[in-house]
Structure formats: C-alpha cells, structure tokens
Amino acid sequence: MSFKSIFEILVTAFLLIWGFNFLLTKFIIDNKRDLSDVALNEQANITSVRKNNETALYRNFLVPIGFPLTTGLGLSLGYKxxxxxxMDVWKAIMDVTLEKKNFVKFNGEKYTLPQLNGMANHIIKTVYEKYDVKQxxxxxxxxxxQGFVISIASMIHSVRHPKGNGLLHYLTTVPRQRMEDIDVLVIDSWQSFRMLNNSENWYKLIIVCDDTTSVLRPDNLDHLDNVKTWNEIIAGYSSESQFxxxxxxxxxxxxxxxxNITTSTNFTTSFNQLNLVSSISAFIKTFPLHHELSSEDTITQIADPFAVTKTNLQMWTKLLAVLLHGGSAQLLTEGNLSLDDIKDTTLLMANPSSISILTKTMKSAYISExxxxxxxxxxxTxxxxxxxxxxxxxxxxxxxSKLRAIYLIEELSxxxxxxxxxxxxxxxxxxKQINAKFTSTKLNYFRAIFGSRLIVELYCPYIIMGPISQTNFFDYRIxxxxxxxxxxxxxxxxxTLEAKMVVTENNTDLNIEKRQxxxxxRGFTIGRPISEERLLLASKLSxxxxxxxGWIPLVGVFGLWGQDGCLYIYN
Amino acid sequence: MSFFSNVLFGGVKESDDPTGLSGNTQNTESQNEPIVEGVFYPRTLYKFNGHDDEKIFIAVLGKVYDCTAGRSFYGPSGPYSNFAGRDASRGLGLNSFDMECVRAWDQPIDDLSDLPSQAVDAAREWQDYFAKKYPCIGTLEPEPGVNY
Known part of the structure; x- marks a missing residue:
C-alpha cells in the first residue's frame, strides 16, 4: 500500500470521525440536554439598576422583578x-394520609400519621392544657x-391558643440559666437529666425521653414529682386519623x-408561620415539570447528631412538603448509617459527610466489573x-434503585x-465560609454512581428557614x-428570598463592579432576633x-454573582 | 473530537466560566451591566428609551424611575412611548402625550413654571403613582453647558 493510499485512508477516517462527532455534539447531544446552555446561563432575574457600592438585586428566575416573592401556599378561601x-399544612397531610397511608420512620421505627397525630393530641391534653404551658x-x-411529636403538638397548640401559649423552643443545650417563659423541658436521656444540676424546680414538668433502665437514672425520683418519662406521658394515646x-x-x-431556637452561644431567634409556609411553597416550586413531588416519594433526611438544633430548624420544610403530597418520610441519624436505611428513598437530604459515608458503604457493597x-x-461523566x-x-x-434526587446541604460555617x-x-x-465542599467534578461523580440528580443547597443555620439558594435540578456543569x-x-x-452583595471596608480586593x-x-424565610438588643443591632447593621x-447583611459571608445569575460563595 | 476524546481519556467538558475568576469572561458582560443609581442628565437619560437601550427610564418632577417593567406602556409602539428616556412631568400634568410636551435633551429642564397649579398637582399625583409602582433610581439634573 502506497503512502498516498495510507494518507487517504487516514484523512477519510479523520473526516468521518470529525463528521460523526460534529453531528453528535451539534444535533444529538444538543437535543438530548436536560436544559439548554441558554437556560443555564440565565438562572436569575436581575434588576437593571444598582445602588452605588452594591450589586444589582438577584432573584430566582421564577420570580420576575416587580412581582411578589413566594409568600405562602396561596390557599383559596372564596375569592381571597x-x-x-x-394547621393548614397538617390538616391537608391528615386528609391525604387517609388515602395514601403514608408514614414517617424515625431511625427505623415506623409510625403512621394517625399515630403521630393521636400522640400529639394526647400530649396537648395531658401536658399543654393540664400544665398551661407557656413555652x-x-x-x-x-x-x-418523641421530638417530632412534641414539635407537632406545640405547633398545633400555639396556633390554637389565643395567646400563642405552648410555644416550641428548641434548645442547643440544657439551660444553665433560668429562661422565664420555659415551664416544661424535654430532654433526651438520664445523662442530660444529671446535667440539670438542681435546676429541676425551674420547671413545671420535665419529660425525659429515655425509658431504658439506664444506670444514670436516679434511684429515687419520688421527691421529684415533676419528672416523667416519655412512656408515662404518652400512655393511653390512640390513633386519630381526623384532624x-x-x-x-x-x-x-x-x-x-x-x-424559637436558641444557639449554644445563647442567641435566640424566632420563626413564624409565614416563614414555614413560604419555605414549603418555595421547595415545592423547585421541582421542574414531570419531576414534581408525588405520593410515590419518600424523603430521607440524615441528621448530624452533633448539630441537633440546626437540623430541628431545617427538617420541616422538605418533610412537610413531601407528606403534603402523600409521600412518606424517614429521619436518620448519621452515626448508624447503612444502605438498608435508605431503601425506597427517592429524595435524600444529607450533608457532605453523610454522602461520603454512603458512597464508601456503596463502594464496599458493590461488586465492580x-x-x-x-x-x-x-x-x-x-x-x-x-x-x-x-x-x-x-x-x-x-x-x-428508586433514588431520584440528592439534596446536598452546604452550611455557612x-x-x-x-x-x-x-x-x-x-x-x-x-x-472559611463552608465547612466541606465538593468540586463540580466530584458532584458529577456522585450523580453518576447514585444515578440521580444532585442539588446543592446553601443553608444559614439558626436564622433562615430552608435554603438560601439551590442549584438547578438539571445543572451538571463542570x-x-x-x-x-x-x-x-x-x-x-x-x-422566597432576594439578595445583593455590598461593599465592605476591610475587603477592598472584592470588586463590586465584578459583582463581588x-x-x-431579604425575604420571607428569615427569622427574627428575640432580644431587643439584638433587634437593634440587626436594624443598625441593615x-x-x-x-x-428589610435587608439582612450576612456578616462575613462573601461571594460573587456569576453571569449565569448563580451565587458563588468564596471557599 | 471533544466528546470522543473525553470518553476515551476520561475527560469532561468544562463550562464557560461565569465568575470571571479565570480571566475568561463572556462577551455579554458589558451589555448586561446594571446602571448605577445616581444623577442623570437629560442627555444621559435619553438613551434609556427602550429602543436605543432595552431599559426604560422616565423622569417625573426631578426623580428618575425605572419603568422597564411597564414596557407595554412606555416602550416603542406603546401608548406612552414619547415619555421614555425623557422628563414626562409636563405631559403627565397636562394629560397630554403630544411631542410638544416633552423637551429635547439639549434644552433646559422644564420647570413647569407656566403651568396652572392643577396641572402641577396632577404631575405630583403621577409622581406618587410612579414611586409606588417603579423603583426610583436617581435624580434628573441639568448638565452644565448643555441645559443651562
């Protein structure tokens, strides 16, 4: 074969491959994309003007400038x-469960919604009404x-009560100083009970959610008639399918x-009903057409055992949204994760460390080919x-096999x-602004091995209910x-939120004209500081x-707006 | 060969850099930059008429409003398109859309001194309406050497 023939074959092969690649990338891949490049590059509505020393105002692409942000569930009552x-959410959940028979699992223990509703109503009578609980x-x-039922009971009772009594107050630690309004305390174990350290008489009732025969349980509780265990409180409850x-x-x-929620540094923030419903509504809206929430969904939320209060704030949005659609939920603690725990899960909410643990477990269970x-x-990839x-x-x-979306929780540190x-x-x-992060390549690796979408969500602990922002369902960019x-x-x-960047004196390296x-x-999921002093500080800072x-500067959170309208937080 | 080579050699397609951190900025950046709120002159205001620039700014009694959201009214072919990029105080006060009611950018700013008080009040009411409906983005001031 002559050199010329070889050359011709090579050129022909090159042209064929080039042509096929051209057809593949320009026509087949372009038509198969979940979302076009144009949509990925236009993910926000941006105001056309900005103030000096500020960037323009950024919103989700679903909320045009001039239109209201997501403020709630938009329930119709006549023409209003x-x-x-x-209460609207829980009523709808209880109505749906009659048909769908959905459930909630707590670290493997399965409860139907009528059971949980029955327990909550029982507690309202035996605790909230009997002891006239303020907080x-x-x-x-x-x-x-136990935590779930107590929370539900409080949320129901505080709306029903004309003065809002029975208000739920999440505590990061057992109080060291007396908190005047708290008259009932719920703790997890006898070990926590020992930490009360003679503060037992601050409360009308102390509920210890530990019915095991722990060695830490005091031998003689007779002199403490305000201490009851969970089983004593819940004894005699019955399932109630009607709400x-x-x-x-x-x-x-x-x-x-x-x-209310109090941090370990004693900062207390309160959240209202509007925060909850706007957060739920915003979550429901994140699902694109043909991928909506349904009764087939089961959400699994993996909680960090060392960040209980943070989880207590953030778990409600997604959980209630799924239950509202007739789906089921399960709540796990990170410490004892196994693959069987996430069986039947369609939506998984987890932090980076839980995802890493699950990936390791999957790799060890999977027989590689x-x-x-x-x-x-x-x-x-x-x-x-x-x-x-x-x-x-x-x-x-x-x-x-059923997993369809993973929500990766990125928290501001x-x-x-x-x-x-x-x-x-x-x-x-x-x-350092985010505790742990994955590169975009790593995220696509997770998408590949889990075979599911992966949405990165940014959370601000203790002050904003639900995420600040989230990546698009179809965004797999590297x-x-x-x-x-x-x-x-x-x-x-x-x-439900809108945002902007502002100039700060100490950070002259950030260029506001480059959207840094x-x-x-600003929006409807932001909590409100309780103390007057912090309220004034927040107002002055704003x-x-x-x-x-109404703007709340997130002190020390630095980022930039991409030309795609997305928020990028500095590592 | 990008897709094939990526599959063969384990590569991936990198997206364009939306942050500008890598130095490769997209061409559209300068076109989409927001306008900084502040002082406008009739000359600098004029281009925001929905035609020369997509944005629509209208001045009423010395305040400039971003009326881009009302494009169907103030944009090209809209019933109030004469007001776009100009001082609309006289036209709103007299409830007239005639071209005589808006001044060219190189003329002095209209002080409405020849208008009856009813017309000035009407212009104020319009200003209240604009303030409620559209963001105020600055003030309209005469440009030295051009408007006075």
Whole structure:
C-alpha cells in the first residue's frame, strides 16, 4: 500500500470521525440536554439598576422583578388568597394520609400519621392544657419520634391558643440559666437529666425521653414529682386519623410564632408561620415539570447528631412538603448509617459527610466489573458534563434503585458572626465560609454512581428557614479548577428570598463592579432576633450596610454573582 | 473530537466560566451591566428609551424611575412611548402625550413654571403613582453647558 493510499485512508477516517462527532455534539447531544446552555446561563432575574457600592438585586428566575416573592401556599378561601399556616399544612397531610397511608420512620421505627397525630393530641391534653404551658424547651432531636411529636403538638397548640401559649423552643443545650417563659423541658436521656444540676424546680414538668433502665437514672425520683418519662406521658394515646381545623377568613394567623431556637452561644431567634409556609411553597416550586413531588416519594433526611438544633430548624420544610403530597418520610441519624436505611428513598437530604459515608458503604457493597465499569463511568461523566443525565454508571444496588434526587446541604460555617450582627466585618481571607465542599467534578461523580440528580443547597443555620439558594435540578456543569478552587456554586436564590452583595471596608480586593462583595438577603424565610438588643443591632447593621428596607447583611459571608445569575460563595 | 476524546481519556467538558475568576469572561458582560443609581442628565437619560437601550427610564418632577417593567406602556409602539428616556412631568400634568410636551435633551429642564397649579398637582399625583409602582433610581439634573 502506497503512502498516498495510507494518507487517504487516514484523512477519510479523520473526516468521518470529525463528521460523526460534529453531528453528535451539534444535533444529538444538543437535543438530548436536560436544559439548554441558554437556560443555564440565565438562572436569575436581575434588576437593571444598582445602588452605588452594591450589586444589582438577584432573584430566582421564577420570580420576575416587580412581582411578589413566594409568600405562602396561596390557599383559596372564596375569592381571597391565604398564605396558610402549620394547621393548614397538617390538616391537608391528615386528609391525604387517609388515602395514601403514608408514614414517617424515625431511625427505623415506623409510625403512621394517625399515630403521630393521636400522640400529639394526647400530649396537648395531658401536658399543654393540664400544665398551661407557656413555652416548652426541647433539647432533643426531631429525628426521634418523641421530638417530632412534641414539635407537632406545640405547633398545633400555639396556633390554637389565643395567646400563642405552648410555644416550641428548641434548645442547643440544657439551660444553665433560668429562661422565664420555659415551664416544661424535654430532654433526651438520664445523662442530660444529671446535667440539670438542681435546676429541676425551674420547671413545671420535665419529660425525659429515655425509658431504658439506664444506670444514670436516679434511684429515687419520688421527691421529684415533676419528672416523667416519655412512656408515662404518652400512655393511653390512640390513633386519630381526623384532624379538625377551621381556617380563619384572613391571614391573621400567619404572623403567629412557630417556634424559637436558641444557639449554644445563647442567641435566640424566632420563626413564624409565614416563614414555614413560604419555605414549603418555595421547595415545592423547585421541582421542574414531570419531576414534581408525588405520593410515590419518600424523603430521607440524615441528621448530624452533633448539630441537633440546626437540623430541628431545617427538617420541616422538605418533610412537610413531601407528606403534603402523600409521600412518606424517614429521619436518620448519621452515626448508624447503612444502605438498608435508605431503601425506597427517592429524595435524600444529607450533608457532605453523610454522602461520603454512603458512597464508601456503596463502594464496599458493590461488586465492580473492572474495566467495563471504568468505561461506563467515563461515558456517564462525559455525558453529564454535556448536560445529559444518565444512569449508565449507576451502582447496581437495590437500596438506591428508586433514588431520584440528592439534596446536598452546604452550611455557612461562620454562624456566630452572622448571628452577632456585629458591624466589625472580618477580612475574607480569615474565614472559611463552608465547612466541606465538593468540586463540580466530584458532584458529577456522585450523580453518576447514585444515578440521580444532585442539588446543592446553601443553608444559614439558626436564622433562615430552608435554603438560601439551590442549584438547578438539571445543572451538571463542570467548572474549571480556578473556579472550583476559589468558589462554590450554590445556585440561584430560592423563590422566597432576594439578595445583593455590598461593599465592605476591610475587603477592598472584592470588586463590586465584578459583582463581588458581602451577601445581604431579604425575604420571607428569615427569622427574627428575640432580644431587643439584638433587634437593634440587626436594624443598625441593615441600615449601615444595606440601606435598611428589610435587608439582612450576612456578616462575613462573601461571594460573587456569576453571569449565569448563580451565587458563588468564596471557599 | 471533544466528546470522543473525553470518553476515551476520561475527560469532561468544562463550562464557560461565569465568575470571571479565570480571566475568561463572556462577551455579554458589558451589555448586561446594571446602571448605577445616581444623577442623570437629560442627555444621559435619553438613551434609556427602550429602543436605543432595552431599559426604560422616565423622569417625573426631578426623580428618575425605572419603568422597564411597564414596557407595554412606555416602550416603542406603546401608548406612552414619547415619555421614555425623557422628563414626562409636563405631559403627565397636562394629560397630554403630544411631542410638544416633552423637551429635547439639549434644552433646559422644564420647570413647569407656566403651568396652572392643577396641572402641577396632577404631575405630583403621577409622581406618587410612579414611586409606588417603579423603583426610583436617581435624580434628573441639568448638565452644565448643555441645559443651562
């Protein structure tokens, strides 16, 4: 064969491959993408003007400028629209469960909703009404059925009570100083009981959610007639599938308090009904067409055992939204994770460490097919980076067969700074803003092996209910190393919040004209500081840095707006 | 060969850098930059008429409002398109959409001194309406050497 013939063959082969690649990328891949590049590059509504020393105002692409943010459930009552409150949500859940027979599992223990409703109503009678509870301090995780039932009971009772009595108050620790309004305390164990250290008489009732024969249980409890165990409290309850509630004819209930939450540094923030319903509504809206929530869904939330109070705040949004659609829920604690725990899960909410643990467990349970697996992985990650979801490389493990979306919780780590409302803004380089992050390549690896969507959500502990922002359901973009090394993409703002960046004196390296600065948020899921002192500090901070008007500067949270409208937080 | 080479060599397609951190910025950046709130002159206001620039700014009694959201009214072919990018105080006060009621950018700013008090009050009411409906983004001031 002559040199000319070889050359011709090579050129022909090259042209054929080039042509096929051209057809594949320009026509087949373009048509198969879950979301076009145009949509991925336009993920926010941005105001056309900005103030000096501020960026423009950014909103989710579903909420145009000039239109209201998501404020609630939009329930119709005649010709009026109500935002709703927890009672509307719980009533709807109880109505749906009659048909769907959905349930909630707490670390493997399964309870039907009539059971949970029955327990809550029983507690209302035996605790809230009997002891005329003003506030109930809860120092247990809502991932336990006791914590969940107590929370539900409080939320029902505080809306029904004309003065809002029976208010739920999540505590990070057993109180060391007397909190005047708290007259009933709920603790998880006899070990916590010992930490009360003679403060037992501060409370009308102490409920210890530990019915085991622990060695820490005091031998003689006879002199403490205000101490009861969970089983003593709950004895005699019966399932109730009916929940009777007559909604008001206006939005008067929406500003009633839902719960208070106190951090370990003693900052207390209150959340109201509007925070809850707008957060639920915003979550429901995140699902694209043909991927909506349904009664087929089971959400699993994995809680960090060392961040109980944070989880207590953030678990309600997704859990209630799923139950509202007739789906089921299960709550797990990270310490004892196994693959069987997430069996039948369709939506998984977990932090980076839980995802890492699950991935390790999956790898050890999965029998690899060697080279064949590597090829599948390579094709899957390439397709994902082109914007095409594929289950080609999904691990063949029955426990994850139904999984369709993972919510990766990214939490802002400088919570004490944010909650302090301190006007001394730190330098960006001195603070690490997100505890753990994955690169965009790693996220696509998870998408490939789990065979599910993965949505990154940014949370601000203790002050904002639900996420601040979340990545698009169909966003599988891979960023360059420079981007991944410097920032974390946390998607566009949730539909119930709007945000902007502002200039700060100590961070002259951030250029406001390049949309870089300190993050300020405004909207309907932000909690309110309880103490007058912190309220004044928050108000002053807002006026001094963000021009007032309801803006809350998140002290020490630095980021930038991408040209795609997404929020990028500096690592 | 990008897709094939990615599959063969385990690579991935990197998206464009939306942050600008890598130095590769998209071309659309300058076009989409928001306007900084502040002082406008009739000359600098004029281009925001919905035609020369997508945004629509209208001045009423010295305040400039971003009326881009009301494009169907103030944009090209809209019933109030004469007001876009201009001082609309006289037209609103007299309830007239004639071109005579709006001044060109190189003329002095209209002080409405020749208008009856009823017309000035009507203009104030319109200003209240604009303030409720559209964000105020600055003030309209005469440009030295051009408007006085």
């Amino acid at each position: 629209i109500r935002n709703g409150n927890f 109930i301090g809860v120092n247990i995780s809502t991932s336990s059925h 009777i509630y007559e909604p008001p004819t206006d939005n008067s209930d929406e500003l009633k308090l839902l719960f 060697g080279l064949f697996d590597s090829i599948k992985q390579s094709i899957a 390439s397709l994902l980076s082109e914007g095409i979801m594929t289950k080609l490389a999904k691990f063949n493990i029955p426990q994850i 400088n919570e004490s700074q944010i909650l302090s409302f301190n006007e001394k803004i730190p330098k960006r380089s001195l603070c 960023f360059s190393k420079v981007v991944d090394n410097n920032v974390t993409c946390v998607g566009s703002m949730t539909t 600065g300190m993050l300020c948020v 006026n001094d840095f963000a021009g007032g008007e």
